[in-house]
Amino acid sequence: MASIQFENHQWVNLVKPSEEDIASLKKKYRFHALNLEDCLSESQRPKIDEYEKYLFIILQFPYYNRRTRHIATEQVNIFIGQNYLITIHDGHLDELETIFDKCKKSKKARQFFFGESTGYLLYSIISNLFSSSFSITDKIQVNLKSIEKEIFETAHIKDQLFDIMVTKKNIITLRKILLPQRTVIAALEHKQKRFLPEDLEIYFDDVVDQIEKLWNILETQKEVIESLEDTNESLLSHKINNTMRTLTVFSVIMLPLTFLTGLFGMNVQLPFTEALSNISNFWNIIVAMFVIVIVMFGIFRWNKWL
Secondary structure, X not given: OEEEEEOOEEEEEEEOOOHHHHHHXXXXXXXXXXXXXXXXXXXXXXXXXXXXXXXXXXXEEEEEEOOOOEEEEEEEEEEEOOXXXXXXXXXXXXXXXXXXXXXXXXXXXXXXXXXXXXXXXXXXXXXXXXXXXXXXXXXXXXXXXXXXXXXXXXXXXXXXXXXHHHHHHHHHHHXXXXXXXXXXXXXXXXXXXXXXXXXXXXHHHHHHHHHHHHHHHHHHHHHHHHHHHHHHHHHHHHHHHHHHHHHHHHHHHHHHHHHHHHHHOOOOOOOOOOOOOOOHHHHHHHHHHHHHHHHHHHHHHHOOOO
């Protein structure tokens, strides 16, 4: 359990808390038992619980998993009182750890992030975490451009389904994270002013604007990936149709040839086989088959089937 003291304000940053850590918080700050249970759960929805001496806030932020190329969700549990701020999380948010390390090492950083109240520290943390989400949308945009280039600028059509599905999943995940946050931050902006002074409303309004910008970017990216998915399927279908048409043409060409070879290969006496018993007539049949192939190719070209 690491903490930073600045003037009469304290920031406690708790990473991957144990049951002993939670028990220590309960003993020192008298937090409600249900709030402490929520801190040990990873499946809570974003919310704000208001109590007489503190606010309990659950927020979720995205982070990019480089190993799986997927966007994952990190839950941050926040207790804020008159002179303290407690953040509880699993340590996947590099931006949050960076802010804490800066405040721990530099008095100037503490002055910048703490401001004059724990409310301003809360704003600083939330604002920076949402700002870092723009780098994730930038990664998605790079992936979209790469997929678009592969679809439209590659001579040989490739199946981009896997890359499209990964990118689409990331967009959906990010939208699922942001959607409930819009309501929570808007509610936080208008909460009672015991811990969030009135002059901070404009700051939290700026956070709401950040979320709206992220949402608008994701709306555009959602439309783009859906269009690329449709285009990829259309191109693959067109490629399959061309392949099937070519195979059909060859099957039709082979049909009369198969008939001839089958006819003369029957192990029965045919009416005209005696006239064709000369060995030279074998080559006559081969030439006839070759002529049939040429004629059928000509017919297909004339009808623009090839």
